[in-house]
Amino acid sequence: MPFLQKSYESLDTLAEAIGQAIRAPITIENRHHQLLAYSTHPDSTDPARIATIIGRRVPEAVIEDLWESGILQEVIDRDEPVVIPARMAVGLGERAAVVIKQQDDVLGYIWSLARTTPFSDQELTVLKEGASIAKKLLMTIAMHERRIDAELERFFLEVLATPNLSSAHRERLDELAPIAVASRLTIIECSQPITPQLAERLFYVLATQQAIEVVLHAIDGQQLLVWHYMKSELAEEETALLQWAIRFETQLRDKFNEVEPRLGVSRRFFESDMLYAAMEEARRVTSLRRKFPYELATTHTFEQIGIYQLVPDLARRIGLRLETHPTIERLQTYDVAHHTELVTTLEWYFYFDGNVKRVASHLHIHPNTVLYRIRRIEELTNITQVSLPERAAVYLAIKAGQYRQDD
């Protein structure tokens, strides 16, 4: 009764066997839609399949289309071969698909292109049979991969927690990363601890980023830590990174809006010794962006946060009573005594470059109120008419104070 053997030595031979049994092109993918095997059936094939084989992964557009239309969900839920009508918009001819599952765990998919004639029940049974055989093969691979991944993740976390690497560390790291490539450490921070399910989805999005190459990654509480480098030339590294960061964060917010993902990218580094420092830089970015979401809404990298780099240092010094800005102190005293908001007003007055109207609208008050407050501030400190460096210093002092408070 079965059309296939009990087992095959590899997914390639399995794909070939299924392909011969139902006389149609077959592809087998893992759960990330990465190509695992495909049959060499000579029949005509469609653009989507060609792109998949060339790129060793199903094109992003196709995956998105299949998810959005609910087809993939149906394939997963049904756990039976599903016939899918052609979706020419994304270059997909008619085909059949079956999920490869272990309990509720999706391991992968088998796809079969349709020939001129529709699929018969018998052919679909062959696909179903193929999925069951593929399961065993995929489980072996998945288990192996998982073991390696877990070990690497443990190692990566250890490295990131070690300021001064041992030579053993260094040797192993150098095996992992190409030398003399401008690396970055990027943190993807979520508002909640990253569950295995969320991690899975995040890894998937990460793996599909065309612009970057991931060296290592690891989960640490609410943060996904990624050591990566840009695929672009060194000269374009920065531009490429900045563009990528914008795209990537938008993408993350689209897909994971509920956990409010936020990026923090370190400066570039070339030596694995710098991983610890890079980690601190990336952490500083996410931490500052957490505290100042409005002000740092469009910044992703340590470079971009600009003068905010100074804020934690300043905050610490204020904490140690090493630094107190006389101007701000006077204003704060006044604020307490008169229930006013002079410090906040000054902050946004500086932020908005002295534009009274914008300050008023941001604070939801009358422009004349802002004007009145500014005049008060001038009476108390005459700080508003100083130059940018001084204004920036005052601004930083205010921000440092807030940084401490929120702590």
Add this chain to the structure above:
Amino acid sequence: MPFLQKSYESLDTLAEAIGQAIRAPITIENRHHQLLAYSTHPDSTDPARIATIIGRRVPEAVIEDLWESGILQEVIDRDEPVVIPARMAVGLGERAAVVIKQQDDVLGYIWSLARTTPFSDQELTVLKEGASIAKKLLMTIAMHERRIDAELERFFLEVLATPNLSSAHRERLDELAPIAVASRLTIIECSQPITPQLAERLFYVLATQQAIEVVLHAIDGQQLLVWHYMKSELAEEETALLQWAIRFETQLRDKFNEVEPRLGVSRRFFESDMLYAAMEEARRVTSLRRKFPYELATTHTFEQIGIYQLVPDLARRIGLRLETHPTIERLQTYDVAHHTELVTTLEWYFYFDGNVKRVASHLHIHPNTVLYRIRRIEELTNITQVSLPERAAVYLAIKAGQYRQDD
């Protein structure tokens, strides 16, 4: 013939002997007008003498008056006892003075208050004789002091050049400085190498600073390095320091205008281990003030230079091609192509908080020209309407570029 013995065991006994010989109060000072000895003559004395004895130093006002009126110069030049009429404005009654000299080197002075009767020639001869005896005593002291000073200076320079102090270093330093006092390292930078003569004058001004206590000092090329702490309470340390820095720099500029002295004060530190870091901070201040005299005209401390702290780092990263600000690059390209000054214009536009009039007057151009350029810049980059942190970042990038160029 001589009225005094050939030698005395101490300056105190000498002062006493002279006082008895001419029956008038006697004080002996070193070249810095620090009190070395005084007679206990019971006669009435004047406010200046009381203040001198109490403060163990001639009051600053008196010294200034004597210098400005040329009296002290006359005393030094004449090398003979000089009778000085009363200068009641500074609390000085009539007196006689004689310089204690070794060749052309001033070692100190002997002062004698007048009694009701004028000084006789004989009395003046006694003074002259006293000066000659004091010379021997002072030379011994001076030589000893000089040897100790030179050794300490050498030690201090060694410490400042050592990032990681040995325990021997640390022990000796801890003997010199009181523990748990907020120290600062201040650099006084001159436009020329500090000659021994200049050093002498600088040390004198330094020694007369009431607000600070000097732990160690040393000359290093064009810089006078001073380890000191404020005499005020810890809580007022910062305020006191800032006030002192303003006063002191004004004073230095008055007295040493020809070498353009400039201060650079480190952050406060409590451990001698921090001397090296403090040195770097102070150096950063002087170096930045040298490069940006206009912008940092009123700043003295590492804290005060505010965001300029970032400039050298940024400059270095630009040098390594790690950082290029796309906005500024585009403007620079345009500047080169069209012989314009967009970058400079933007810099001062930011500096003057978007005040077109002030920018125009600073650059000596028509306000409309500024307006025209700003519009050009907006067309090229639309950077002018961003928030303070971003403007500050751009400003810093410009400044970092200049920092590098001037190097």
Add this chain to the structure above:
DNA sequence: GTCCACTTTGTGTTTTTTCACAAAGTGGAC
């Protein structure tokens, strides 16, 4: 509760800044 000092808002007026446009200047390509 009243008083009082201070803050906030609303109104027109005055001052300042920006804008549009024209004329003049500049410097390199040819």
Add this chain to the structure above:
DNA sequence: GTCCACTTTGTGAAAAAACACAAAGTGGAC
């Protein structure tokens, strides 16, 4: 030399911002 694209300056009109001042609101001291 001319041409041309762009910059700089000058002028008056238009827009925006700041200002003065009055009225209303607020909150603590008593």
